Amino acid sequence: MKTKIAVANGDGIGPEIMAAVLKIFEACDVQLDYEFVEMGKSYFDAGHSTGMTEKAKETIENLGILFKGPMETPKGKGVKSINVTARKVWNTYANQRDFRSLNGVNTVFSNAGMQINLTIIRENIEDTYGGIEHMLTNDVAVGRRIITRPGSAQVIRYAFEMARRKGLKKLACGHKANIMKLTDGIFLETFYQIAKDYPEIQASDIIVDDLCMKLVAHPEMFQAIVLTNLQGDIVSDLCAGLVGGLGFAPSANIGDNISIFEAVHGTAPDIAGKGIANPTALLLSGISMLRYMGLTNNAASIENALLYTLEQGVHTGDFGNRNTPSVNTEGFANAIIAN
Amino acid sequence: MKTKIAVANGDGIGPEIMAAVLKIFEACDVQLDYEFVEMGKSYFDAGHSTGMTEKAKETIENLGILFKGPMETPKGKGVKSINVTARKVWNTYANQRDFRSLNGVNTVFSNAGMQINLTIIRENIEDTYGGIEHMLTNDVAVGRRIITRPGSAQVIRYAFEMARRKGLKKLACGHKANIMKLTDGIFLETFYQIAKDYPEIQASDIIVDDLCMKLVAHPEMFQAIVLTNLQGDIVSDLCAGLVGGLGFAPSANIGDNISIFEAVHGTAPDIAGKGIANPTALLLSGISMLRYMGLTNNAASIENALLYTLEQGVHTGDFGNRNTPSVNTEGFANAIIAN
Ligand SMILES: CC(C)[C@H](C(=O)O)[C@@H](O)C(=O)O
Ligand SMILES: CC(C)[C@H](C(=O)O)[C@@H](O)C(=O)O
Numbered sequence: 130m131k132t133k134i135a136v137a138n139g140d141g142i143g144p145e146i147m148a149a150v151l152k153i154f155e156a157c158d159v160q161l162d163y164e165f166v167e168m169g170k171s172y173f174d175a176g177h178s179t180g181m182t183e184k185a186k187e188t189i190e191n192l193g194i195l196f197k198g199p200m201e202t203p204k205g206k207g208v209k210s211i212n213v214t215a216r217k218v219w220n221t222y223a224n225q226r227d228f229r230s231l232n233g234v235n236t237v238f239s240n241a242g243m244q245i246n247l248t249i250i251r252e253n254i255e256d257t258y259g260g261i262e263h264m265l266t267n268d269v270a271v272g273r274r275i276i277t278r279p280g281s282a283q284v285i286r287y288a289f290e291m292a293r294r295k296g297l298k299k300l301a302c303g304h305k306a307n308i309m310k311l312t313d314g315i316f317l318e319t320f321y322q323i324a325k326d327y328p329e330i331q332a333s334d335i336i337v338d339d340l341c342m343k344l345v346a347h348p349e350m351f352q353a354i355v356l357t358n359l360q361g362d363i364v365s366d367l368c369a370g371l372v373g374g375l376g377f378a379p380s381a382n383i384g385d386n387i388s389i390f391e392a393v394h395g396t397a398p399d400i401a402g403k404g405i406a407n408p409t410a411l412l413l414s415g416i417s418m419l420r421y422m423g424l425t426n427n428a429a430s431i432e433n434a435l436l437y438t439l440e441q442g443v444h445t446g447d448f449g450n451r452n453t454p455s456v457n458t459e460g461f462a463n464a465i466i467a468n
Numbered sequence: 469m470k471t472k473i474a475v476a477n478g479d480g481i482g483p484e485i486m487a488a489v490l491k492i493f494e495a496c497d498v499q500l501d502y503e504f505v506e507m508g509k510s511y512f513d514a515g516h517s518t519g520m521t522e523k524a525k526e527t528i529e530n531l532g533i534l535f536k537g538p539m540e541t542p543k544g545k546g547v548k549s550i551n552v553t554a555r556k557v558w559n560t561y562a563n564q565r566d567f568r569s570l571n572g573v574n575t576v577f578s579n580a581g582m583q584i585n586l587t588i589i590r591e592n593i594e595d596t597y598g599g600i601e602h603m604l605t606n607d608v609a610v611g612r613r614i615i616t617r618p619g620s621a622q623v624i625r626y627a628f629e630m631a632r633r634k635g636l637k638k639l640a641c642g643h644k645a646n647i648m649k650l651t652d653g654i655f656l657e658t659f660y661q662i663a664k665d666y667p668e669i670q671a672s673d674i675i676v677d678d679l680c681m682k683l684v685a686h687p688e689m690f691q692a693i694v695l696t697n698l699q700g701d702i703v704s705d706l707c708a709g710l711v712g713g714l715g716f717a718p719s720a721n722i723g724d725n726i727s728i729f730e731a732v733h734g735t736a737p738d739i740a741g742k743g744i745a746n747p748t749a750l751l752l753s754g755i756s757m758l759r760y761m762g763l764t765n766n767a768a769s770i771e772n773a774l775l776y777t778l779e780q781g782v783h784t785g786d787f788g789n790r791n792t793p794s795v796n797t798e799g800f801a802n803a804i805i806a807n
Binding site: 210213236237238240241243257258260262263264267268269270271272273274275276277278279305307308309310311312314315337338339341342343344345346359360362363364365366367369370371373374375 | 549580596597613646649650683684710712713
C-alpha cells in the first residue's frame with residue numbers, strides 16, 4: 130500500500146515546481162499518494178488567519194507529513210508568517226538544512242575548489258520567534274527572548290541523532306553565551322550534557338560571530354552546527370549563499386508527530402506561470418523527505434540523477450553557465466528523469 | 469601644540485603591536501602625545517571590576533580619545549566584557565568597521581576578482597547587550613531585547629553622516645522586522661525617517677538573513693549597512709571574514725564625548741612577546757582615528773604606505789604568500805615606514 134502525504138503547492142512558482150518534482154517522483158516509481166491541501170496566500174485573503182483551511186489542518190495532522198511549495202504571507206500588522214505559524218502549531222522543533230557544493234552550480238567557493246558539505250540544525254520555535262514584544266513607552270520597545278531546557282534538549286538531541294545516523298565525526302554548537310549568558314547559556318549547557326550520550330561525536334562550541342567569520346573563509350571546517358532560532362536563521366541563509374543561494378537549499382522541519390519538507394526560497398511572482406522556475410530546492414527537500422520516510426533507494430537514485438544532471442551543465446535560467454542555453458522547468462525535470 | 473590621547477596597550481600581543489603602530493606614527497611625524505592608561509586583564513585580577521583603574525577612567529574622560537590594543541576579559545559568571553563595558557559606560561553608540569579588499573591579502577573573493585569596500589555601522593549599546601536576563605524557572609531563561617527610538621536615531625544619523633562624508637551613494641538597513649516587529653520595527657521606522665534628511669543617499673532595507681546570503685555571494689553590492697547591536701556584531705565578523713579576518717578589520721566606537729579606536733581581534737597569548745604579531749588591524753584603527761581627529765594627511769600617507777607594503781607581498785606569518793618569507797612585527801612596521 131502506498132503511504133499518503135499532504136501536499137501544498139504554494140504560491141507563485143509553487144504549483145509548477147511542485148508539478149515538476151512530483152513528475153520526477155512518479156517517473157522513479159516512488160510509492161506515495163498525495164492529498165493536496167488548501168494553504169497559502171489566497172487562504173489568508175479568504176479570511177483564514179493561519180493561511181490554511183480547517184480541512185487542510187486536519188489532513189496534515191492525520192497524515193503527519195507535509196510537502197510544501199514556497200508560500201507568501203500577506204503584509205500587514207498582526208499577520209504572522211505562515212511558515213512560522215506552521216512550525217509552531219505542529220511543534221516541528223528542528224529545522225534541518227543540508228548544504229553541499231553542487232557541480233554545475235558555480236560560486237566563488239566552488240571555483241576555489243572548496244567542497245562544502247554542511248548541515249545546519251536550527252531550533253525552530255523558541256527565541257524571539259515567540260513574537261512577545263511590547264512598547265514600554267512610545268519610544269522604547271521590549272522583546273522577550275525565551276530559551277528553555279526542554280526546548281533546547283529536543284533539538285540538540287535531534288542534531289546528535291542526525292550526526293550519528295549520517296556517521297559525522299563532529300557537531301558544533303553556535304551561540305552568543307558570552308553576552309546572553311543565561312538564555313544561550315542554558316542552550317550551551319544542554320548541548321554539552323547531551324553530548325555525553327554521543328561519545329563518538331566530537332562536540333565543540335563556537336561564538337556565532339566568529340562562526341560566521343570562519344564560514345566565509347573556511348566552510349569546509351564544519352560538518353554540522355546546531356543553533357538557537359534566530360542565529361540559526363541567519364547562519365542557514367549565509368550557508369545557502371555559500372552553495373549558490375536558496376534555490377539550492379532544502380529545508381526540513383522535524384517534529385515528533387508532524388514534519389514539513391519545504392522550499393524556503395521566495396514565490397517569485399514575476400516569473401510565476403511561465404514554467405521557467407528552478408525546482409532544485411524543492412526537489413532536494415523532497416529527497417530529504419523520502420529519506421526521512423525510509424524510501425532510501427528512491428532518495429538515492431533521484432539524488433544521483435539530480436547531481437548528474439547539474440554536472441552535465443543542464444540549468445534553468447537563474448543559474449549555471451551563461452554561455453549554454455537554459456532549459457525550462459519541465460526540461461529540467463525531464464533531464465533528471467532521463468538520467 | 470600636540471593633542472594628547474589615551475593609549476591602552478592591551479593584553480597578549482597588545483603591547484608589541486601598539487609599539488609598532490606608534491613607531492609608524494612617529495616616523496610620519498603624527499602630532500600626537502600619548503598618555504598610557506592602566507586597563508586590561510591584569511586590572512580585573514587586581515580587583516578593578518571594570519578592568520581599569522580610576523585614574524585610567526579619568527584620563528580617558530579628560531582626553532576623549534582612547535586608542536586601545538586587544539584585551540582579554542577573565543572568564544567567570546558576573547564578569548562583563550571590558551570592551552562591552554567601555555562602550556556602555558562612555559555611550560559610544562556607533563561601532564564602525566570598514567572592510568576592504570587588500571592587495572596581498574588573499575581570500576576566495578579577492579582571487580575571484582571581487583573588490584569589497586564596505587562599511588558596517590552597528591548600534592553599540594542596546595539590544596540584548598544590556599544583559600537583562602533571568603531564570604523564570606530552573607528550565608526557562610528569559611532575556612530582554614530593548615530597542616529605543618533615541619538610541620536608534622543616534623546611530624542611524626551617524627551612519628547617514630558617515631555616508632555623506634564619504635560621498636557614498638547608498639546606505640542599507642539590515643533588520644529582522646518581519647519577526648521582531650516592534651523592536652526592529654522602530655529601528656527600521658527611524659531609519660526611513662532620518663533618511664529623508666539625506667535625499668542624495670539611496671536608502672533601502674534588507675532582512676538580515678537575506679543580507680548574509682547576499683554578502684557571501686555578492687559583497688560588492690553593498691557600500692554601507694547599519695544594523696542593531698547583535699545582528700551588527702554577526703554581520704561585522706562575516707564581513708571581516710570576507711576580507712581576510714579580524715587581523716584586517718579596524719573598529720571605531722564613536723560617542724559624542726568619547727571615542728575608542730581598537731583592534732577587535734584576540735590577544736593571541738600563544739605568540740605574545742615573540743614580536744611576530746600582525747599589527748594591521750590596529751594600524752587600520754589608528755588610521756581611522758587620525759582621520760576622525762582631522763589629521764587627514766597623516767591618515768592618507770600612512771594608509772597608502774600600508775596598502776603599498778601589503779601589495780609588495782610583505783607579510784607577517786599569519787597571512788600572505790606561503791612561499792615568500794614572512795617578516796616580524798618590527799620588520800612589517802619598518803617596511804611601512806620605508807614606504
Ligand atoms: C520567512 C521567515 C519568517 C523565515 C524565518 O525567519 O524563519 C525564513 O527566513 C526562513 O528561514 O524560513
Ligand atoms: C567580545 C565580544 C563581547 C564583542 C561583541 O560581541 O561585541 C566582539 O564580538 C566584538 O564584536 O567586538
